[in-house]
Amino acid sequence: MPKVALFVTCVADQVFPDTAAATVRVLEAAGVEVTFPPLQTCCGQPAITAGEPEAAARLADHHLDVFGALGSGEIDAIVAPSGSCTAMVCHHYPSLMTERRAEADALAARTFELTQYLVDVLGIDDIGSRLDTTVTVHDACHGLRNLGLGPGARRLLEVAGATLVEMHEPDTCCGFGGVFSFGFPEVSTRLADAKLGHAASTSARYLVSGDLACLMHIDGRRRKVGPSSAPEPIHIADLLASGLPSTS
Amino acid sequence: MTDVVHPSAGHGITTPGADFHERSANAVANPVLQQALHNLDRRLRTAGTAAAAHPEWKDRAAAIRRETLLDLDGWLDRLERALTTRGVQVHRASTPEDARRIIVGLARARGARTVVKSKSMATEEIDLGNALEEAGLTSVETDLGEYIVQLAGERPSHMITPAIHKTLPQIRDVLAREAGTDLAVDREALTAWARERLRGEFLRADIGITGVNFAAADTGTLVLVTNEGNGRFCTTLPPVHIAVMPVEKVIPRLADVGFLLPLLTTHATGQALSNYVTMISGPRRAGEVDGPEELHVVFLDNRRRTLLGTKYEEMLACIRCGACLNVCPMYRNVSGHAYDAVYSGPMGKVLTPLLSGGTEGADLPYGSTLCHACSDACPVKIPLGDMILSLRADVPDPHTPTRRRRRLFWTLFARAWSTPRGYRASTALGRISRGRVPGLRAWTATRELPRPAREPFRDRWAREHPEERR
Numbered sequence: 001m002p003k004v005a006l007f008v009t010c011v012a013d014q015v016f017p018d019t020a021a022a023t024v025r026v027l028e029a030a031g032v033e034v035t036f037p038p039l040q041t042c043c044g045q046p047a048i049t050a051g052e053p054e055a056a057a058r059l060a061d062h063h064l065d066v067f068g069a070l071g072s073g074e075i076d077a078i079v080a081p082s083g084s085c086t087a088m089v090c091h092h093y094p095s096l097m098t099e100r101r102a103e104a105d106a107l108a109a110r111t112f113e114l115t116q117y118l119v120d121v122l123g124i125d126d127i128g129s130r131l132d133t134t135v136t137v138h139d140a141c142h143g144l145r146n147l148g149l150g151p152g153a154r155r156l157l158e159v160a161g162a163t164l165v166e167m168h169e170p171d172t173c174c175g176f177g178g179v180f181s182f183g184f185p186e187v188s189t190r191l192a193d194a195k196l197g198h199a200a201s202t203s204a205r206y207l208v209s210g211d212l213a214c215l216m217h218i219d220g221r222r223r224k225v226g227p228s229s230a231p232e233p234i235h236i237a238d239l240l241a242s243g244l245p246s247t248s
Numbered sequence: 249m250t251d252v253v254h255p256s257a258g259h260g261i262t263t264p265g266a267d268f269h270e271r272s273a274n275a276v277a278n279p280v281l282q283q284a285l286h287n288l289d290r291r292l293r294t295a296g297t298a299a300a301a302h303p304e305w306k307d308r309a310a311a312i313r314r315e316t317l318l319d320l321d322g323w324l325d326r327l328e329r330a331l332t333t334r335g336v337q338v339h340r341a342s343t344p345e346d347a348r349r350i351i352v353g354l355a356r357a358r359g360a361r362t363v364v365k366s367k368s369m370a371t372e373e374i375d376l377g378n379a380l381e382e383a384g385l386t387s388v389e390t391d392l393g394e395y396i397v398q399l400a401g402e403r404p405s406h407m408i409t410p411a412i413h414k415t416l417p418q419i420r421d422v423l424a425r426e427a428g429t430d431l432a433v434d435r436e437a438l439t440a441w442a443r444e445r446l447r448g449e450f451l452r453a454d455i456g457i458t459g460v461n462f463a464a465a466d467t468g469t470l471v472l473v474t475n476e477g478n479g480r481f482c483t484t485l486p487p488v489h490i491a492v493m494p495v496e497k498v499i500p501r502l503a504d505v506g507f508l509l510p511l512l513t514t515h516a517t518g519q520a521l522s523n524y525v526t527m528i529s530g531p532r533r534a535g536e537v538d539g540p541e542e543l544h545v546v547f548l549d550n551r552r553r554t555l556l557g558t559k560y561e562e563m564l565a566c567i568r569c570g571a572c573l574n575v576c577p578m579y580r581n582v583s584g585h586a587y588d589a590v591y592s593g594p595m596g597k598v599l600t601p602l603l604s605g606g607t608e609g610a611d612l613p614y615g616s617t618l619c620h621a622c623s624d625a626c627p628v629k630i631p632l633g634d635m636i637l638s639l640r641a642d643v644p645d646p647h648t649p650t651r652r653r654r655r656l657f658w659t660l661f662a663r664a665w666s667t668p669r670g671y672r673a674s675t676a677l678g679r680i681s682r683g684r685v686p687g688l689r690a691w692t693a694t695r696e697l698p699r700p701a702r703e704p705f706r707d708r709w710a711r712e713h714p715e716e717r718r
Contacts, residue, residue, distance in 0.1 A: 052659075
């Protein structure tokens with residue numbers, strides 16, 4: 001039985017704990033044993049996007065201390081319900097942590113985004129979830145372009161029985177961008193509107209993504225605008241977990 | 249004149265505003281501009297997709313460009329020797345001011361009065377049009393889009409399609425004002441009028457000025473790409489041709505052109521090849537019937553060589569195709585003038601601060617969602633997204649008060665969150681305030697912000713797994 005340490009991400013920990021719990025359920029349904037290193041905090045991505053790599057490196061040091069201490073006998077992989085936070089570790093840590101480069105490389109090599117771990121690493125696309133609904137998928141930028149995530153998320157959804165309706169430009173940014181959403185709110189909001197519009201055109205029930213930050217942005221705009229026909233933004237772990245037999 | 253990227257900052261900008269944020273907000277609020285931008289999306293967003301099926305093309309292109317950068321000075325020396333052998337006069341300009349002085353000097357020496365120009369970002373970079381006007385010369389842009397922009401007193405908003413920010417009725421107004429008569433809002437009629445007018449300019453011009461797309465070091469061949477044939481007129485009709493060549497335009501071998509050229513046009517406009525490709529190997533020789541009597545090439549450095557050996561060196565691999573602009577969510581919504589710089593879009597966000605030594609465009613790197621669509625689109629694999637991120641730390645000067653305040657905030661944040669106790673204490677504060685912390689207004693004016701959960705996941709896990717204590 002593969003053993004995984006959950007890299008929960010600070011957003012899921014503090015704002016969306018249900019998604020974190022759903023991630024655990026999805027992993028367990030795939031036959032994975034999950035542990036939670038309780039000393040983890042934040043990967044440091046907010047600091048690096050703000051232009052403060054030294055502060056980011058301090059947080060990265062802590063993340064590496066916590067997860068790097070887990071021996072290969074204890075865990076097989078580190079899994080996060082976020083392509084963006086995974087990309088921070090896999091794409092940015094090696095160049096950010098020049099003094100601990102070898103450790104950072106080793107950490108990057110065993111850190112995975114949830115769907116990437118299930119489909120690409122374990123080769124599992126059926127976790128026993130059954131969904132009778134329609135979905136459209138937003139490809140979150142960092143998972144898509146920093147990690148090179150493939151069709152794993154769509155595969156999991158379709159094997160579960162969901163009908164996938166692709167939206168126009170599924171791979172165009174939702175406009176979040178961390179500090180960008182505060183510094184350039186007009187363009188940021190416009191991009192969220194475009195995303196909601198494209199999603200609404202599909203008439204799907206759910207707008208699925210693998211990143212909570214994008215979903216928080218898209219849903220934040222959707223709720224501000226008021227009642228709309230746009231699909232409900234939902235994290236893929238939440239949707240897949242909702243289709244699992246209640247006993248598992 | 250001073251040595252800056254664009255001495256006439258603010259001149260010719262249709263999107264006003266004090267900074268990139270203000271200009272971007274004005275751009276999205278401008279309905280006419282937004283209408284014009286639909287054309288860009290329709291025409292250019294998917295340019296380059298034909299090449300996407302061949303990732304090995306990008307690998308090879310990237311390798312050729314990096315081979316050049318490994319020995320840039322060596323390739324420039326070889327190019328200069330090859331050019332000189334063919335009778336071309338080479339000038340080296342280390343600053344825009346040098347370049348302007350050289351070109352204006354050449355024009356004066358010939359007693360020239362009129363200049364025709366083929367679209368060139370390098371001449372925009374050195375603000376050559378204004379320098380020529382100040383020296384008493386008449387300078388006419390001959391690329392139709394750039395001609396429109398020049399008549400409107402503006403600056404190109406896109407390096408491939410300079411007037412893409414304008415709608416057809418706006419273009420009619422600009423051309424009709426120049427014509428002094430009414431013109432129909434009709435693409436063909438407007439183009440026909442401009443064609444007629446420009447033909448006369450080509451015939452009377454004393455000097456043709458162009459940029460350079462590629463310069464082959466082995467043969468001394470200058471390669472120019474246009475779609476309207478105006479480049480060929482500029483380089484064959486006037487008695488003098490001056491080519492302004494940023495130093496990174498050199499490529500090792502003429503044979504590389506066969507590969508790099510289709511890659512450029514595919515990513516620029518989706519064309520397998522541009523309508524015109526001009527390869528120039530020196531001025532007119534004895535017995536030849538056309539070509540200029542004199543051919544000058546101005547090598548323009550403008551801080552480029554200072555980038556060699558730095559983490560921004562790869563920016564010099566750029567072939568100015570515009571692919572990064574066409575896929576950029578920021579550019580697609582705000583258009584080029586919002587950047588208030590010669591180069592816009594993702595490559596402009598990187599190049600503007602670098603070429604100005606950080607005095608220009610320092611706020612451009614913040615106007616990015618960091619989606620990395622630019623890095624993916626780049627035919628020569630420049631990590632534009634990573635460079636935009638790095639520039640946030642590297643420009644502006646870290647000793648400004650704003651930078652010091654920001655640094656203090658993030659240092660305290662990192663100090664707190666790099667210990668589980670500090671993380672726990674600060675997030676508990678967030679819960680007590682129910683997420684109502686200052687500075688959120690920019691977000692909450694247009695978007696709801698979720699509140700922190702009552703019980704963080706870590707507490708739930710500890711409650712449900714009392715046996716686990718690490």
